[in-house]
Ligand SMILES: Cc1ncc(C[n+]2csc(CCOP(=O)(O)OP(=O)(O)O)c2C)c(N)n1
Ligand code: SF4
């Protein structure tokens with residue numbers, strides 16, 4: 001796309017404002033701000049946001065960091081509530097009860113607990129019904145707001161308060177659920193996985209596509225958490241980069257069923273590079289635990305190779 005991202009961003013007022021109470025070094029507010037930056041300034045948005053760090057730290061009555069309309073929803077109904085608002089909007093438009101020049105976009109935000117686990121049924125339903133909305137999952141890999149409990153997005157072997165690493169257990173036992181893949185199975189027009197890397201270009205462009213693609217769209221965005229992951233707050237952007245360079249978190253999009261991998265590292269880094277700076281994986285580096293790193297690496301490699309095959313296959317079919 002021929003434009004200067006810095007200029008575009010500088011010329012648009014932030015719709016997710018300063019003064020929220022999320023921690024320093026948190027990935028989630030960056031995700032919220034950048035997704036909303038992709039809106040055209042003349043367009044209005046209705047946001048539906050599940051309980052979680054992003055909601056409780058940004059919308060503390062009577063204060064709010066959101067400049068668009070905002071609905072605080074229960075975990076299990078984030079997508080359902082927004083799909084209802086979208087249907088009502090379409091009806092009012094049809095009845096001529098809204099001005100012709102009213103352009104409203106519908107965007108849901110949920111954490112991994114609220115999306116991979118508790119809200120998955122209403123998300124699946126809203127996507128399948130074909131509502132013109134975007135669901136954004138900010139994935140920090142645990143229920144952070146309530147004290148770092150494991151979710152189905154938590155990677156294997158991570159130390160959390162409900163999957164503690166110690167003599168009895170190696171940390172979380174189960175592999176991480178692949179929600180992006182599940183969303184691809186809905187055969188919706190646009191699904192993408194992204195992270196705040198490369199000056200936000202990937203995140204901004206995918207947000208723009210998701211918002212302005214007609215029909216349902218889903219974005220899974222990596223959103224590291226210094227409290228839960230145990231990295232120094234000033235290393236947020238390094239952690240994002242390592243997640244991408246090791247292929248732990250590949251950047252890809254699926255447009256009408258066709259896979260496009262947006263970045264293929266020339267030298268894929270070993271997974272240790274991503275694990276080492278995080279306290280939640282500290283035990284993996286103890287003598288005798290090398291097998292955990294080997295298994296972690298194998299899972300990353302298998303998923304990356306599967307993605308490469310899907311890209312090849314779906315592009316052949318296109
Ligand atoms: C149905 C329901 N179960 C549990 C809770 C308590 N609760 C509030 S925030 C939260 C954690 C949310 O985790 P996630 O969605 O991953 O967001 P994060 O806090 O990590 O940003 C939980 C369990 C709730 N509000 N509603
Ligand atoms: S606990 Fe983690 S996810 Fe929640 S605001 Fe703090 S850094 Fe962000």
Ligand SMILES: [Mg+2]
Nearest residue numbers: 111112142144
């Ligand atoms: Mg979470």
